[in-house]
Amino acid sequence: MMDFSFLLFQMLSTGTEGGLFDFNATLPLMALQFLALTVALNFIFYKPVINVLDERDEYIRNSLTTASASLVKADELTKQYEYQLAESRKKAQEIIKVAQEQSQEIVSVKMKEAQLDAEKLVSEAYDQLNIQKESALRTLEAQVDALSDMIKMKLLND
DSSP: OHHHHHHHHHHHHSOSTTOSSOOSTHHHHHHHHHHHHHHHHIIIIIHHHHHHHHHHHHHHHHHHHHHHHHHHHHHHHHHHHHHHHHHHHHHHHHHHHHHHHHHHHHHHHHHHHHHHHHHHHHHHHHHHHHHHHHHHHHHHHHHHHHHHHHHHHHHHHO
C-alpha cells in the first residue's frame, strides 16, 4: 500500500505538464482539427455515400412502383383471360350441345327413314308372298283338277 501512495504523491508533486488532462493551446487546435476533419469527411465521404444511398433508395422505390403496376396489370390480364376462357368454355359447351341435338335429330331422321324402308321392304315381301301364294294356289288347283279328272277317268274306265 505504501507503493501506491508513493506513486500518487509522485504524480501530484510533479508539474502539470504532459499530464493526462493538459489544458493548453493544443486543445483548441485539436478541436479545430476535429471540426475540419468532420467537414472534410462530410464533403468527401458522407455526402457521396448519402447520395448513392438516396439514388439506390429512389431506384428501389421506382422498381417497387413499377413492379406493383406490372403486378396489377398482370392481375387484370389474368382476370380478363379467365373471363374469356370461361366464355369460350360456355360457347364450346353450347356448340357441343347444339351438335349433339343436331346429331340426335339426324339419327332420329335416319332411324325413321330406315324404319320406313324396312316397312316398305316387309310390305313388298308380303305382297310378293301373297302373289306367290295365289300363284301356288292356282297351280295347285289346276293340279288338283287334273288329278281329279285323272282319277275320275280311271274310275270310269274301270
